[in-house]
Amino acid sequence: MVHRGSTMKKIKSVAFKAADKNRRQERFDSFKKRLFYIFGQLQSRGWVRTGELAEVFNVSSRTVQRDLESLRQDQVIRADETEQGRWLFNGETQSFLKMNVTDHDAATLAFIYKLSKIFGGEVNKSVLQSIDKLFLLDETSYPFFMITPRVKNPDMTLPFYKDLYRAIQEKLMMNLTYRKGGGTATVKGAPFALIMSEGLWYLGYLPGEPGKFKDIRTVRYANIVSVEPIEDETYEKPEWVKDALRNARNIWFGTQAPVKVVLEADNYVRDYFEACDYFPQQKIGKKGAKTFPIECRISHPNEALSNILRFLPYIRVVSPPDLKAQVLERVKTYLKK
Template sequence: MRASRLLTILLTLQNRGLVTATELAEQLEVSVRTVYRDVEALAAAGVPVLAERGPAGGYRLLEGFRTRINGLTNDEADALSLAGLPGPAAELGLGAVVASAQLKVRAGLPAELRERIERARPRFHLDAPGWYREADRSPELSRIAGAVWTDRRIRVHYRRWAGEVTREVEPYGLVLKAGQWYLVARIAGAGERRDRTYRVVRIEELHVLDEVFERDPDFDLAAYWEDWSREFAEQLRPIDTEVLLTEDARRLVRPMFGAHVADVVEASAGEPRPDGRVRARLPIETVEVGVAELLRLGPGVEVLGPPELRAAIAATARATAARYG
């Protein structure tokens, strides 16, 4: 365990430069005192760790010191072959760069770990898009990635459901979700913080501007995406329905409706009734969409409300039965 911590400290200092003891303690989930002892152990082993005092101080390695990557575990070596996925990297214009970087990293590994990587590469493949859906193809993606990397403002002409809009934005990051690329950006010149998410394939025109913006150091792309995704799912299905579900239908909710709906159902599900069914909430987008979705569960679901949804499902079921005589 300690050997792993020492290697993590060494690689962190090598990659990040000056790092405080508090930052290392938070990363390693240990006390600051433990970090002090580990740094002393590194120094005793001949690693040139320098301590800089004062409010802006911390630990750093002697300028020019580098270490070979020879502390990887077998599992880490296996995972290395999955880093830098070729498809998304190529779409961002980084395919050759990623391939070159992986080649250099593998060259610095011991022979036995290089062999593990070569064994893993032909055994695993990631296909990001969902079934029956093609991945987004946007000719502007690599240019957007360049603007994200260089912190340059962009002007986009964007096609949305409510019409088209032209905006000048500060591109903060790109997210790949199920084969679809999204741009996370802040509206330029806004008096208050206004972060927005744009689907890249809907950007009709793009102009990369000369102006460089100053990134908000507190912005966390992963945290923003998690919050936005949750709010988007809630806004997409604003109508709550009350349903009775059989056990078989309940098991189908997650693969048919997705994680958000399944989580709502599970959180609201009551105790099983004598007939085995449970009462739960199930959010839908609109009554019309709800009819089509809930009929997929067949007799495994009974809608209790709202009344207009129950009536619409009953009417559709009668019409279907009449069609088949």
């Protein structure tokens, strides 16, 4: 005899699986959607498997093979000689950091990034968290999309875009006013790029006078109040700027050599650090009785501060002492409010 409750559970299970199958079919119902996922997997782990992709996409292995064949012909991937059905990112001939992307492409990517947060899952985790590191256009590889003098046909739908674009193209100095705290601030500087990071647009600029630039700063695009290009004053980007951009992993551009940071975290939060890199060049050590070590390298304190504060009280700074002092100062300031 089959109990009615048992039968109902089976029906619900079958219905749930069918609904999940339909959702996956809709999610990856085009080559473009599947391609974004494949690029995300290649970016995050360097390889994909035909069988795994067929299961994720809920399509036949033959469909996946057709998708991968176009990438193989373009030499983006190559067959793994040690495992059948496994494909490796062909780093010898391709680099995500050198893809040629137009302004329109970048705007589309920014929109997709925000949209992905609604979908969640692997699309947001694998593909779109890396978009800010995939696309750029400059003579060297930086981990951001940058609008430089090579890019043509700008999208002028954003406020101040026309003036900023021209200033970047013609290397004009400018007076920039932006929101800061409860008011505004005005600074003179050299705009060199528009940067998309974590789904948000920033303006990268060098504060000060031509020939006297000492650091790189960024301001969120949404906080810009006004832009005034200085028509008769141009600038040249110093060589050290290229090195700073090349070594950057976020919008905090440090001009000093990366400093080693040692952290200690409770085992309670280890899963988070195994699943995601919260710090530049993050390395996690062996699990101890109660804690585990984390090492990273930063060129600017803000590369680490926000995520250290995020994981308090489960994380502590071992070294360097000045970073530990800054964390303590931030906590004291918060407690006073």
